[in-house]
Amino acid sequence: MKMEKHMDAKEAGERIKQLIVEELKAYVRESKENYSEELQATYYEEPIIQFAAADDPLFEEYKTLVSPDHATPREVFERSFGAGSYEGGTVISVVLPISEVIRRANRAQKEGPSREWALLRTFGDEYFIRAIRGHLPAYLSRLGYRAVAPLDTDWYSIQGSASGPVSNWSERHVAYAAGLGSFSINDGFISEKGIAIRLFSVVTDLQVTPDARTAATHTANCLLHSKGSCGVCITRCPVQAISEEGHDKIACMKFVYGEASRNWAVASGGDAKSGAGCGLCQTKVPCESRNPMRSVR
Template identity: 55%
Template sequence: MKELIKQEVIRYVSENNSNYSNEIQTPYYDEPLVQFASATDELFSQYKEIIASEHLTPQEVFNIAYAGESSSPQTVISIVLPISEKIRSSNRSQKEWASDEWTLLRTFGDDHFIDGLTEHLSRFLNKKGYKTVNPTTLKAFKKYGNEKGPLSNWSQRHIAFAAGLGTFSINDGFITEKGIAIRLTSLVTEAVIEPDKRKAEDHTANCLYLSKGSCKACFKRCPVGAITEKGHDKIVCWQRCYGEESQLRAKAIGGNPEAGSGCGLCQTNIPCEFSNPMASSN
């Protein structure tokens, strides 16, 4: 079942027409990475303390989706979608705002394509007799903020960490074997699949700065100084990526204003853009 799911995700990403921009003349995403975590992994309960008490566990996701039924999730599927080279390269030379290509990705890649992928995989598993839920489609899913900045009650980065797909960066991005310029999605299913092991010794092991005190490339790339030795100022970052001017920039080129233009400068033209820098530095 593990390989079957992986191959189905890879097939969908490579063949589905929604993963191609006629305007940019490139796919939005390259071949994905897919890994699995046990739905009963104690890390999911720990996230209520690490992230927020509202953060959902896989069992809570199933309790909401299948209220009144005695259903138990067994596996969490996490998917890494590496942003394609042409879109990444368009953003490398930017100094103040995201490139048009990166901005269009936010509307047509992030929302449209990823939603289609998770819906397809959910149907794929349902047809095989396994109840499956995309937590971000539940009415209980929410994005909100606290004194530290924006967050959600189903963090794709933390789900990916649980599945052993990578670790966190000083800029709060997620560094995988295919780098930090990625998107993430996930599903919870009752299919029993052997979980992948977390190989990282630390939750920031792939970040050159946090592991070795070197790099600081993303510090220099941030146009609003939101990344420093103290960490990542999520509020300043959010205002830049999704504020009024960002929304106007997205609208001006045919994107969804609500999605904003994003930024991604701290994910491009840096050592961890498309690979794990610690893999070559050890």
């Protein structure tokens, strides 16, 4: 039986939000899949979790801003649970900050990712995040709610375009809708825990009060966009895929998933299909592990 039947609806909603936050923090803290024996460190630190209303008009705007194929939460829900099943809900968005051990190793690199970062791509980004994405819907089900992680559906896809790959469910845009931060010149997402992060989200029929978006613009946390200063990520990119005009997604993708990257992933002990990633523009930059605009303000 759903919890709000036993108490005031608003009070129940806040209680459920807190339960979800506590559950996800505990999962990140306690999961064996979030720990590398080889590195003697976790892949991710304590997460940030926020909530967006599934009917937020911004999700409809993403069909213009991102792609006509970008799904709305209603579409996500009804593709999973059937036409007419949607009666409102919430999108839960989660920031997973990459651990200091891995970030520190990558700061020292200039031509490509560290071995630690390559291991993160396989065992953190692929194995652990897939596990926690599955855990959250299962947990919500135990509370009496239906939920689905869009990236784990059979309709989720990444398509090529003239400007580079485009997905039909963008975790970065979802995080922005949930008020978790804003975008960078390099197309990364700058949260309160910085840009060296990973994101995932779940759509559910749970209805709670959404968190507010506090960023004044969609690039408010980027020093270059907001203050005309910085641009460190431009100098960090080993393939010159970042400039003041923006991010060359195609050049970036070729480097991150190319043959050399796959070979380095295998040599490091990871999977070729995951690639070794890069992350140079996410480390040794002012926004690596914090919102740099906080100190400016």
